Each structure stands twice: as structure tokens, then as C-alpha cells.
Amino acid sequence: MAIVNLSGVRKSYGSLSVLKDVSLAVERGTVVALVGRSGSGKSTLLRCINGLERINAGEIVVDGRRVEQNEATLRALRQEIGIVFQSYNLFPHLTVERNVTLALSLVKKMSTAEGHAIAERVLNQVGLGDKIGAYPEQLSGGQQQRVAIARSLAMSPKVMLFDEVTSALDPELKEEVLRVMEGLAREGMTMILVTHEMDFARRVANEVVFMHQGKIHEQGPPSRLFVEPATPEFRQFISSAIN
Amino acid sequence: MRSFNPNDILFLAQAALWTIALSLIAFFGGGIVGAILALWRISTLRVLRMVASGYIQIIQGMPLLIQLFIWYFGLNLLGMDLPALMAAAIALTLYSSAFFAEIWRGSIEAIPKGQWESAASLGLSRFEMLGYVIIPQALRLALPPTVGFMVQIVKNTSLTSLVGFVELARAGQLVNNVTFQPLPVFACVAVIYFSTCFPLSILSRWLERRTHGHRQPVRSA
Ligand SMILES: Nc1ncnc2c1ncn2[C@@H]1O[C@H](COP(=O)(O)OP(=O)(O)OP(=O)(O)O)[C@@H](O)[C@H]1O
Ligand SMILES: [Mg+2]
Numbered sequence: 001m002a003i004v005n006l007s008g009v010r011k012s013y014g015s016l017s018v019l020k021d022v023s024l025a026v027e028r029g030t031v032v033a034l035v036g037r038s039g040s041g042k043s044t045l046l047r048c049i050n051g052l053e054r055i056n057a058g059e060i061v062v063d064g065r066r067v068e069q070n071e072a073t074l075r076a077l078r079q080e081i082g083i084v085f086q087s088y089n090l091f092p093h094l095t096v097e098r099n100v101t102l103a104l105s106l107v108k109k110m111s112t113a114e115g116h117a118i119a120e121r122v123l124n125q126v127g128l129g130d131k132i133g134a135y136p137e138q139l140s141g142g143q144q145q146r147v148a149i150a151r152s153l154a155m156s157p158k159v160m161l162f163d164e165v166t167s168a169l170d171p172e173l174k175e176e177v178l179r180v181m182e183g184l185a186r187e188g189m190t191m192i193l194v195t196h197e198m199d200f201a202r203r204v205a206n207e208v209v210f211m212h213q214g215k216i217h218e219q220g221p222p223s224r225l226f227v228e229p230a231t232p233e234f235r236q237f238i239s240s241a242i243n
Numbered sequence: 244m245r246s247f248n249p250n251d252i253l254f255l256a257q258a259a260l261w262t263i264a265l266s267l268i269a270f271f272g273g274g275i276v277g278a279i280l281a282l283w284r285i286s287t288l289r290v291l292r293m294v295a296s297g298y299i300q301i302i303q304g305m306p307l308l309i310q311l312f313i314w315y316f317g318l319n320l321l322g323m324d325l326p327a328l329m330a331a332a333i334a335l336t337l338y339s340s341a342f343f344a345e346i347w348r349g350s351i352e353a354i355p356k357g358q359w360e361s362a363a364s365l366g367l368s369r370f371e372m373l374g375y376v377i378i379p380q381a382l383r384l385a386l387p388p389t390v391g392f393m394v395q396i397v398k399n400t401s402l403t404s405l406v407g408f409v410e411l412a413r414a415g416q417l418v419n420n421v422t423f424q425p426l427p428v429f430a431c432v433a434v435i436y437f438s439t440c441f442p443l444s445i446l447s448r449w450l451e452r453r454t455h456g457h458r459q460p461v462r463s464a
Contacts, residue, residue, distance in 0.1 A: 050364055071368065078366040089361035093379050093454075102375060103365035148361075155365060 001064075003028045003190050004049060004159055008058035011044055018044045020214040021058070026159075026207075029188045033201035033222075036211035037237065042194040045211070046161050049192070050074075050081045063158050079107060082152030083161040086168055088144045090136040096123065096147050097132045100154045108155070122150040126180050142173030146180055153184075160184065162193035198241050202226055210234045247424045252431060258414030259435045265400040265410065266439075268332045270393060273339025280344035285351055287369070295344065302341035308402050310334040315406040331403040335396070342392050350385035351377055383454045390447035394440045411435060 002025035011019040018041045026032050034042045047053040049060060051067050051074045060067040063080055067073070091099050100122060101115035110118070123129045126146040136144055145165055152160060162181065166174040178200055185191055185204050195201055201208055202222045210218040210225070210233075218225065218234045229235040283295035302310070315330035325333075354377050362372040404413035415432035419425050 052360055052363065074363075075366045075368065078364055081364070083361075083364045085357060085361065087355075087357050089355075089357035091358065091362075091376055091380075093383075103367060106371050106375065107366040151365070 002026055003063055004192065005061045006045075006049070006058065007060075009045075009048060009055050009060060010057040011041075011048060011053060011055050018214050019048070019055070022214075022216055023058075024209065024216060024219075026190060026192060028158075028190055030206040031185045031191045031193070031204055032207045032209060033205035034192065034194045034209050034211060035196070035198070035201060035237070035241075036217075040211040041214045042211050043163050046083070046163050046192065046194055049159075049161060050078055050083055052083075075107070079155055080158045081161060082155060082157035082159070084145070084148050084152055084163070084165045086164040088136075088141070088148045088168075090144055090148055090151070092136050094135075095132070096128070096134050096136070096139075099136070099147060100151045103151075104154055118154050119150075122153045123147070125153065125183075126150045127176070140173060141169050142176045145169065145173075145177050149177070149180055149184075159190045159192065162191065162195070164194050164196065166195070166197060196241065198226070198238070210237065212237075245422060247418065247422045247427050247431075251418045251422065251428070254418065255411065255414050255431055255435060258409055259411045259439065261408055261410040262397065262400050262412075262436075263439060265331060265335060265403055265408070266393070266397045269335035269339040269396045269400070272332065272336030273343050273396075276336060276340035277343025277347065280340055281347035281351065282373075284344060284348040299341045299344055302337055303345070307334065307338050307399055308405065310338055311402055311406050327403070327407045330406055331400075331408060335400070335403075338399075339392070339396055343389065346388045346392060347381070347385050350381040350388075353384055354380050383451065386447050386451050386454070390443050393443055397440050397443075398436065 004024075004026040006022055006024045009019055009022040010017070022041075022045060024032075034045065036042055044053060048055050049062065049067065051069060054069050055067075062077060065073070065077055065080070067077060091102070094102065097116065097119045100119040101110075101112075104110045104115040104118060105112070119132060120129060123132055126149055128143060128146055128150065131139060131143065131147070136147070139147065149165075165181075166177050169177065174197070178197065181191070181193070182200075182204055193201075193205075205222055208220065208222045208225045209216055210231075212218075212233050218229065218231050225234070226238065229238060280295045280299065283291040284299075286292055286295075311331060311334045314325060314334045315327060318325045318330070351373075358376055358380065359372060362376040367375070400410055401412035404410055404416075409417065411432055415428055419428045422428060
């Protein structure tokens with residue numbers, strides 16, 4: 001049974017139809033890379049999975065739980081799903097440690113000591129154990145993004161969503177974030193990531209999903225997809241992405 | 244006619260206590276009502292948003308003086324005998340609440356949407372998001388305009404003289420009427436107003452620095 005299952009998902013903003021009948025099954029422990037042109041609906045798809053956007057039709061099921069727009073369901077669901085954004089969205093008024101432990105104490109009702117132990121573990125995992133007392137503004141973009149990943153990991157999610165998490169970073173800083181993500185993939189984390197890093201997708205993803213005009217246009221393992229793209233749209237996308 | 248003497252200054256200082264008392268009523272009354280209104284303005288419930296925004300529009304669209312008259316003379320005409328202090332307290336509270344509410348709503352809405360989204364994605368409830376993520380950041384933004392409006396309130400309390408309060412401005416007039424020495428009298432009044440408002444600005448600057456005290460050195464493991 002897939003851990004994330006979308007069937008017949010539709011989403012529109014007013015008269016603009018952004019997702020048109022999207023169905024996708026993500027197996028436990030796999031990495032799915034969503035690629036496609038700007039505006040093709042990648043972020044929207046990701047945001048529907050943890051209920052940040054309300055879908056107009058179809059169904060999304062995560063770990064056996066239907067994504068519905070009521071507070072109790074969403075709260076429970078979001079503990080199972082981590083999401084990392086392009087703009088990090090760390091809480092600037094809190095230390096790195098408090099960023100990581102806030103939800104642990106509020107949502108999981110953990111003690112300060114339990115929270116601290118988890119914060120140390122996840123921060124070490126992303127290579128930032130020494131920044132536990134820092135404030136976000138004292139960190140580089142790459143470090144902030146790794147804290148954001150640690151903050152999600154602290155909740156022990158079953159699925160992690162990444163929306164272009166390296167797009168705002170300089171090339172040298174991209175690498176450190178991608179390395180952390182690759183480590184997660186190796187440890188068996190189920191990941192759905194929107195990315196423009198084609199090399200990364202090729203290397204790490206089990207499945208590449210090409211979105212075009214609100215639909216899944218082409219999909220398959222990177223070894224096949226990148227070597228012999230079936231549709232002209234995807235072929236064109238790859239050649240423009242590489243240049 | 245007599246000259247401006249130390250007793251007059253004492254009289255002015257006592258009147259200033261009314262100015263301060265009325266201001267404090269407006270700060271606390273208006274602050275509490277304003278905070279509730281600000282939360283209503285950003286509520287997910289449409290009806291609360293509409294009630295709050297209607298209220299704010301009405302209050303902001305009416306001079307404070309007219310509101311004082313309504314509560315004092317208007318209700319007295321209807322047979323309700325509202326003492327001047329009560330009328331002034333109600334008028335100042337309602338008036339300030341509308342402005343505080345708008346200042347605070349603006350500060351809350353100035354916090355980037357990503358902060359709400361990442362807090363929601365961690366499973367926080369709406370109240371937790373507000374209390375732990377949004378409001379602590381909004382407070383800092385709200386501080387300067389809030390203090391600015393508080394200074395306005397201190398000065399606006401002079402309007403209560405028209406429903407019978409002998410507060411600082413009215414006291415200055417009275418002293419001037421018997422001494423005919425407007426320059427020293429009103430200079431003294433001005434100094435007292437200033438020394439009431441200035442600590443507010445100092446406090447604000449101090450708080451601003453404190454809430455931004457993030458720049459302590461990084462603790463290393
Ligand atoms: N809140 C919104 N209101 C209205 N339209 C929106 C909203 N969010 C997204 N859209 C529109 O939906 C379409 C898909 O947006 P989406 O962000 O999912 O694209 P994307 O594939 O992530 O693009 P990019 O690569 O630029 O991030 C776009 O046309 C966008 O303008
Ligand atoms: Mg996007």
C-alpha cells in the first residue's frame with residue numbers, strides 16, 4: 001500500500017485550473033522528484049498533500065488517513081508530514097533549539113529535557129550541533145535551510161516534502177543541503193521533492209514525475225525517463241533545464 | 244490679579260494626575276478591547292470580522308469630542324445619569340480600542356505568510372501559532388505605532404475638560420485666567436505634558452532594543 005495516494009485531484013484558484021485530475025502513488029521509502037516548468041502546479045500539488053491548500057475534487061490519503069480540511073485531522077496529519085520551503089521560514093525570534101523543540105513541546109507535549117535531546121540529535125544529523133543556541137539571522141542560508149530540515153525531522157515524520165529547498169542558495173551552499181537530503185533518502189525516508197536540480201533527481205530519486213499544465217505528463221524511473229523521454233514536452237524541458 | 248506662584252504649579256501638577264489617570268484608563272481599557280477586536284479582525288469567522296470592522300469604521304469616523312458628548316450629554320438626556328468620569332472612561336476606551344485594534348491587526352498581517360504555514364505544518368493549532376509564532380514577532384512591529392498613538396491619547400485627554408474635567412490643559416486655562424501670564428503658565432503646562440509623554444518614547448525604545456536582543460554570541464557545543 002502506498003503511503004501517499006492521490007487520486008483524481010483537482011485544484012483551481014477561481015477560474016484558473018492548476019491541478020487537473022492528478023493521480024499519484026508514492027511507496028514507502030521511495031523518493032519522488034517532481035519536475036516541470038514554472039507554473040505547472042508542482043508547489044500546489046505538494047501543498048495539497050499536507051492540507052495547506054484545499055482540493056476541489058478527488059482524494060488524498062496519507063498513511064491511511066484522508067486529508068480533510070478540519071483542524072483535528074490536519075493537526076494529526078501534519079505530525080506525520082514534514083515540509084521544507086524554499087524560503088526556510090524559520091521562526092526568527094526563537095533560537096535554533098527552540099525552533100526545533102517548539103512543536104515538540106506544544107504538539108507532542110514533550111518535556112524540555114526530551115525536546116533538548118531530540119534537538120541535539122537532529123541538529124547533529126544535519127551537521128549543525130554547534131549552532132543550537134544561535135538565532136536564525138546568525139546563520140547562512142544553507143545553515144538555515146538545514147535547521148528547517150532538522151525542525152521537520154524532529155517530529156519524526158513518515159513523509160517529507162521539499163519545495164525547491166535549494167533554489168535560494170548559492171551553489172556552494174546548495175551542496176551541503178543536498179547532501180543532508182541524500183542522507184535522508186539513504187536512511188529510507190519517504191520523500192517528495194520539487195526540484196530544478198536534475199542531477200540530484202537523477203541520482204537520488206526512484207521516480208521522476210514531470211508535470212505539465214497541471215497534469216502528470218510523464219513519469220518513471222530516472223534511468224529511463226532521462227535517457228529516453230517519451231514526450232516532446234519533457235524532452236524540451238530536459239534540454240532547457242540542462243542549459 | 245495675582246502672579247503665577249508655586250501653588251499654581253502644584254495645582255497644575257494635581258490636574259496632571261487626572262491627565263495621567265484618564266490616559267491609563269484609555270491604555271488599559273482600550274488595550275484590552277483593542278486586542279479582542281484585533282483578534283476578531285483576523286478571525287476565521289466572517290461574522291466576527293464584519294462586526295469588528297464595522298465597529299472600527301464607526302469609531303474612527305467620529306471625533307473623540309463628539310463621542311464624549313454622546314456618552315455624557317446624550318445619555319443624560321435619555322435619563323441615564325452617567326458621571327463625567329464614567330463617560331470619559333467609556334469614550335476614551337472605545338476610541339482607543341479602535342485605533343489599537345487597527346495598529347495590531349496591521350502588525351499581525353505584516354508577518355509573512357510563510358511563518359503561519361510553517362507553524363501550521365508542524366501541527367500547531369491556530370491559537371498556538373498566534374501565541375508562539377505570530378504575535379511575538381508582531382509585537383516588535385507594533386511597538387512604535389502603539390506608543391505613537393499612546394502619546395496622542397495623552398494629549399487627547401484634554402478634550403475631557405469639555406465634560407467638566409479639570410485636567411492639565413483646563414487647569415492651565417484656569418490659572419491663566421487669574422494670573423494673565425500665559426507664557427510661564429502654558430510653558431509649565433507644556434513641560435508637564437512633555438514629561439508625561441517622553442518616558443513613553445524612552446520605554447518604547449528600550450523595549451524595542453530588548454525584543455531585538457538576538458545578537459548575543461553563538462554558544463558553541
Ligand atoms: N494562492 C494562489 N492564488 C492564485 N493563483 C495561484 C496561487 N498559488 C498558485 N497560483 C497559480 O497556480 C499555478 C501553479 O502554481 P505553482 O506554484 O503550483 O507552480 P509551480 O509549478 O510550483 O511553479 P514554480 O516552479 O514557479 O514554483 C500558477 O499559475 C500560479 O500562478
Ligand atoms: Mg513552486
